[in-house]
């Protein structure tokens with residue numbers, strides 16, 4: 001196979017390793033199915049079968065991915081967002097993926113920082129804590145103090161991860177091609193495209209300057225906000241490999257046991273977190289896409305600080321309008337709007353509208369006795385994605401990210417306040433978006449945009465007219481007509497004119513013959529001949545009209 005030959009020789013040993021690991025976890029059948037190997041994995045499979053006989057396939061994949069290392073762990077985390085493809089069992093397993101990476105050696109940290117800063121360490125830092133406060137597959141975070149006394153958190157990208165990631169991505173691409181060619185039912189999920197998408201998002205996550213830009217944007221949006229804080233960024237010390245930001249001394253939500261907070265505080269925090277994310281999603285169209293409790297700091301006053309902007313979602317204004325329409329459709333149990341939005345979202349082949357309509361109706365009927373405040377977002381998303389799966393429809397990337405964010409958000413909020421009514425909380429934000437859209441400023445802004453486009457074309461109008469008139473003057477004005485149709489048209493006119501002429505001639509013959517016949521002395525023979533001719537003509541006209549009517 002061409003791809004096999006394209007796969008560099010240097011990747012073969014890694015490929016063998018991947019095969020062995022997959023087989024060890026009882027996935028030899030999968031390896032054989034994609035024709036990676038026909039032999040040599042049996043023994044491993046037997047061994048696997050003995051101790052993993054009762055383990056589910058999703059769990060086997062999870063364990064294999066963990067053993068396969070950072071790229072596969074990240075891949076699993078990305079797959080855990082594909083609620084439109086995998087059911088809950090798979091998602092839960094993928095979510096549990098933990099990267100088991102050793103921290104960067106303390107002695108290396110200083111060297112790394114100096115290399116990436118391009119100047120001696122002491123010019124910038126007074127001190128850096130050698131124990132990481134956070135460590136993951138791509139970066140690790142240290143508490144430090146700048147020379148001016150500010151306490152900061154320094155995120156350092158792991159050294160030497162790039163070559164492994166690149167090799168793994170090449171292999172993944174190869175595997176995706178094999179899966180697509182050997183497992184036909186996988187094609188509608190476009191595995192090759194999925195790997196490409198994954199490679200792009202990984203490239204963004206491994207470049208800390210992307211996170212820096214996102215943070216700056218959120219910082220500007222939330223400047224002066226009464227309860228949302230975004231850590232201040234030290235852009236002068238940050239780059240692709242380093243991200244220096246204000247150290248947040250509050251408590252991470254994941255380290256705060258819910259029982260330790262007063263009920264009122266919990267409710268307030270739940271409301272505020274929901275409000276913040278809904279505002280980002282529905283109003284700003286730019287949102288934190290990983291709002292789990294390890295990325296949210298809280299304080300006694302109910303202040304919230306968001307960190308970790310490696311994963312950020314964008315929603316176009318059209319998309320936001322669709323989401324708002326969907327929320328409204330849910331509120332009013334409006335089957336048609338819901339169906340319309342869902343078929344708009346479908347990627348690839350168009351769904352069968354009748355079947356889709358029936359499923360949407362059934363879903364809405366299931367909600368009939370559930371008041372809006374008791375409706376869970378995850379339930380709705382689950383139902384929607386299930387319908388989409390049944391119809392073989394996949395979701396576009398931005399929505400996949402949004403759905404995953406909403407599910408994470410609901411988990412966090414419900415843990416804080418079990419009685420939180422999240423969809424109810426969306427209502428005022430939706431109303432505000434509507435109000436803003438109808439506001440004179442918005443209309444003025446939109447009209448200005450339209451006017452600008454119009455003015456631009458008006459601006460070009462004299463020039464275009466001038467070009468046109470010159471062409472006409474030079475006799476170069478060409479109009480492209482569809483001659484096939486024109487010829488047909490001319491032919492029809494021709495036929496109609498002939499019939500009309502014949503009609504007039506026939507009428508003239510009848511009148512003329514009648515005059516001749518009425519004169520007693522006239523030649524009766526000519527009159528008779530005239531009648532005969534008129535009669536034949538009439539027959540021809542009737543026949544020709546009857547024939548044209550048949551075409």
Ligand SMILES: Nc1ncnc2c1ncn2[C@@H]1O[C@H](COP(=O)(O)OP(=O)(O)O)[C@@H](O)[C@H]1O
Pocket residue numbers: 133134135136137139141153155231245246247248249252294295307308309310
């Ligand atoms: N500005 C900060 N102030 C205090 N602690 C931080 C800060 N940024 C990160 N951390 C700590 O480092 C951990 C990992 O940082 P994060 O940005 O979430 O990276 P990752 O992408 O690896 O999850 C966080 O869970 C938190 O404990």
Ligand SMILES: [Mg+2]
Pocket residue numbers: 294295308
């Ligand atoms: Mg994090």
